[in-house]
Amino acid sequence: MSLTEPLRKQLLELARQSIVHGLQTGRPLPVNLADYPAELRQTRATFVTLERGGQLRGCIGMLEAVRPLAEDVTENAFAAAFRDRRFSPLTNEELADLDLHISVLSPAVALKFNSEADLIAQLRPGMDGIILQEGSRRGTFLPSVWEDLPNPKQFLQHLKQKAGLPAAYWSDTIRAYRYTTEMFG
Incomplete structure (x- = not known):
C-alpha cells in the first residue's frame, strides 16, 4: 500500500499532535478511527523516528x-518522545525543532540461508529492513540504517550487537526476516 501525499501529511500531523498531547497530559492522543479514511484504519506496523539537528532523538515502533x-502512529510517536530508554523524555523546548519521520512496514518475510555468508549475500542495501532473532534475543534495523552502515557485513554485525549478541556470533538457529518500508517525513 502506498499512501498519497495528503494521507502522509495527515499521519505526520497526527504524530505531532500526539507528542503535544503527551506534553500536556502524559498520554498519547486518543484516536477516534471513524474520523479517518479507510487507508488509515488498516492494520499496519509503523516506526516513528524523531530527530533534532540531524541527530536521533527517539525511535519506537512495532x-x-x-x-x-x-x-499505531499516535502510540509510537508518543513512545518515541517519552519512552525511548536511550533518551530523556522530550521537553516543550525541543518540540519546535523536532523532525518527525514515519516508516510504514510491509509484512516481514523469513529469509532462507545456510550460512552467514549466504545471509549477507541476500541483503539488499538501502531496501531491506532486517529482523534478526536468536532465541529470545531480537533486534531490527530499518532500511534507513543502510545510510550509516552501507556494508552488508558491517550492517549484520551491528544488528547482532543490537540484538545483544557479539558481532562475530553465528549459529545455525539464527533467524532473519526481511521487510521494506514506506518512509516519509
Missing part, C-alpha cells in the same frame, strides 16, 4: 501489525 495505522 514489527508486527496489531493496530490501525492512525492509532
Whole structure:
C-alpha cells in the first residue's frame, strides 16, 4: 500500500499532535478511527523516528501489525518522545525543532540461508529492513540504517550487537526476516 501525499501529511500531523498531547497530559492522543479514511484504519506496523539537528532523538515502533495505522502512529510517536530508554523524555523546548519521520512496514518475510555468508549475500542495501532473532534475543534495523552502515557485513554485525549478541556470533538457529518500508517525513 502506498499512501498519497495528503494521507502522509495527515499521519505526520497526527504524530505531532500526539507528542503535544503527551506534553500536556502524559498520554498519547486518543484516536477516534471513524474520523479517518479507510487507508488509515488498516492494520499496519509503523516506526516513528524523531530527530533534532540531524541527530536521533527517539525511535519506537512495532514489527508486527496489531493496530490501525492512525492509532499505531499516535502510540509510537508518543513512545518515541517519552519512552525511548536511550533518551530523556522530550521537553516543550525541543518540540519546535523536532523532525518527525514515519516508516510504514510491509509484512516481514523469513529469509532462507545456510550460512552467514549466504545471509549477507541476500541483503539488499538501502531496501531491506532486517529482523534478526536468536532465541529470545531480537533486534531490527530499518532500511534507513543502510545510510550509516552501507556494508552488508558491517550492517549484520551491528544488528547482532543490537540484538545483544557479539558481532562475530553465528549459529545455525539464527533467524532473519526481511521487510521494506514506506518512509516519509
